[in-house]
Amino acid sequence: MIVFEKPKALTDVPLHYCPGCTHGIIHRLVAQAIDNLGIEGRTIGIAPVGCAVMAYDYFACDMIEAAHGRAPAVATGVKRAMPESIVFSYQGDGDLASIGLCETVSTAARGENITVIFVNNAIYGMTGGQMAPTSLPGQVTQTSPYGRDVATQGYPIKICELLATLEAPAYLERVAVNNVKNVNRAKKAIEKAFRNQVEGKGFSLVEVVSACPTNWGMEPQQALDWVQDKMIPYYPLGVYRDKEV
C-alpha cells in the first residue's frame, strides 16, 4: 500500500525555496489537484516574476514564464488559442496585486475560464523583503523600515474582497497553509478552482495566505504563528464568491 507519494504533476527538480517557506506546500496542492483531475496532459501553467519564477521547472505540465504581473493576460492568450486546455497562473502578491493589478481585475471581469493561484505572503520575497501591496499596517520591511505607515504608504489591498465586487468571477476563496486543518481546506479549494475550469464555470481564484520566514526575519514556526495571529485577522479566510452556492 502506498502511503505517501510525490504528485506526478511535479518534476524531480529540487525546489529552491527557503526553509519554512510555504510555496512548496502550495506547489504540491496544485500538483495534487492536477493529478486528481487527470488533466496534466492538457494543462499549461503560467509562472510569475517573484519567488515562484522558476515554477516552470517544478510543474511537469507545459509551462510559460510571463513578464511581471502579466500572467493573467498571457493565460488569456493561451486559453483563447486553446479553449480545451486547462490554464492556470501562479502568482505572488507583488505580481498579482501591485504591478499586475490591472490584468488581474480585467481578467476576472471578463470571467476568463482560467484558474489563478494567488500566494499572499505580504512581502516581496525574491528581491529580498520589500513592502508588498498586501504588507500589513505597521509591518517592517526593507522599504518600510519604520513599519508600514498607512498615512503615507496606504492600506493593504484585499484581493478577494476587491474581486468579489465584480459580476463575472465564478469562485473566489481565501485559504491559508499554516496548519494541517488549513492545508486540507486549501487543498479542497485549489482542486475546486481547477474543477471549475474543467467544467467551464469561469474565473476561479484561490488566495493562499502564506509564510515568508526569511524576509519576515522569523523562525519557521514563528512565521506560521504570525500567519495565524496577524495575517488571518486582516485577511479573513473563507469563500468570497461561489456561483454554485
Added chain:
Amino acid sequence: MSEKVLMKGNEAMAEAAIRCGCRHYFGYPITPQTEVAAYMAKRMPKIGGVFLQAESEIAAINMVYGVASTGKSAMTSSSSPGIALKCEGISYLAGADLPAVIVNVPRGGPGLGGIQPSQSDYFLATRGPGHGDFHVVVLSPASVQEMADLTVKAFELAHRYRMPAMILADGTMGQMMEPVVLPEGKPIEVDASDWAAVGTEGKRKHHVISSLYLQPEVLEKYNFERYERYEKVKENETAWEEYQMEDAEICVVAHGITARIARNAIVMARAEGIKVGMIRPITLWPFPEKALAAAADKVNSFVCVEMNMGQMKEDVELAIRCRKPVSLCRRVGGMIPTSEEVLEQLRAAAKGGEQK
C-alpha cells in the same frame, strides 16, 4: 482571385492577416490605427477567430505572447505611445524566441505628441523595441498593396525565424484608400510541435517557454545563437526597391510615404536635368546596407527624406561608411514634406555635387 478592391491601408492589412491564417488579434484603441481593431472586431467572430479588446497595450502584447507560446499566429496593432507600452512584451517575445506580428502606425511625438503621420519611431523599431540585445524584423509599406503583402511577409518571417516582426506603417498608409489585390487565403503552415506549449498529452517532457537564464554563460550562449539567426535574416530577407538608379548621381533614400513623395520630386528633378535615383528600403531592419554601399561607389551624394529629425540618415551614413555626403529633407511633428520641398533639397544636392 486577383480582383482589385478599393480599401483603406489599415483594413487591407487586417484582411491580409486573416487570409494568411491569423485568428488571434488583441488591441487597444489609439489613433491612427483604430480601423485595424474595428475591422478585426467585425471579421474575427464570423470566421471562428478571436478578437479581444484588451485592458491596455501591455495586456494586449502579453495576450499575443500567450497565443504565440502555443505556436499560433497572433497580431496586435497600435501607434507610437501604445507601442512604447508594448516594448516590454516585445522584448519577452524576442527573449523566448516567439513569433508575433506587431503593427505600428506611428504618430508624431515624443510624449502624447499628435495624431498626424510620422516616422519618428524609426529608432524604436530598428534598434530592438525594448530592453536587452535583440532585433525585430521591420517592414515599411509604401502602398496599400504593400500593407497587405508585407503583412503576409511579416507572419512568414516571424514564424520562419521565430522572432517578432513589426510593420512600421504611418498614418498616411493606414488611412489612404487604394486599389489592392488581396492575398489568396492560404494559411501559413507552421510546425511548432517541438517547442510550443500546447499540453504534453502525457507523451513527452514538458515544454517551457521562458526568457529567464540565471546562468550568465547560458544566457550569453543564447544571445550569440540569436544573433547568428539575425545574420541569416540579414542575408536572406533584406528587401529594397531601386528607382532610376542606373545613371543616378544623387541617391534619395526614403521609405513609406516619403518615398512616394520623393518619387514625384525625382521626376521633377530629372525634368530639370538633375540625375536622381532612389533606394527605398522595404525592410528597415535588416537595413539594405549592401545596396547603399554599392550606390556609394556610383553617386556623388545621398539625400534622405524623412518625417523625423534624421533617424534613418544615421543608418545611411553607417552603410556607406560616410564616404559620400548625406543631406536631409525633413518634416516632423505630423507635417509631411511636399514634393517641392524635396526638389529644393535635390537642387541643393546637385549644386553640392558640382562643387566637388
